[in-house]
Amino acid sequence: EHVSALYDYDATFEGMRxxxxxxxxxxxxxxxxHYVRRRYESSIAPGAWESLAAARFRRPGLEPPVxxxxxx
Numbered sequence: 001e002h003v004s005a006l007y008d009y010d011a012t013f014e015g016m017r018x019x020x021x022x023x024x025x026x027x028x029x030x031x032x033x034h035y036v037r038r039r040y041e042s043s044i045a046p047g048a049w050e051s052l053a054a055a056r057f058r059r060p061g062l063e064p065p066v067x068x069x070x071x072x
Contacts (some may be wrong), residue, residue: 001022002021003022005018005019005021005022006019006022009043009046009051011043012040013036013037013040016036016039016040017030017036018045019039020035020036022038045048
């Protein structure tokens with residue numbers, strides 16, 4: 001449920017409330033409408049999605065990361 005809240009965010013206020021619920025064990029955060037509204041507004045600002053999505057892209061032709069030689 002929490003993982004899907006993070007991956008399936010639909011840019012709605014309730015979608016942001018689900019994300020805040022997933023991120024915080026303290027239920028006062030998702031219950032705080034002002035806090036959720038602030039997070040929501042930040043998420044829909046021009047360029048917000050693009051800047052987060054860019055972190056998932058890899059440069060074309062970039063070698064894949066080296067596999068660690070030992071397990072942790």
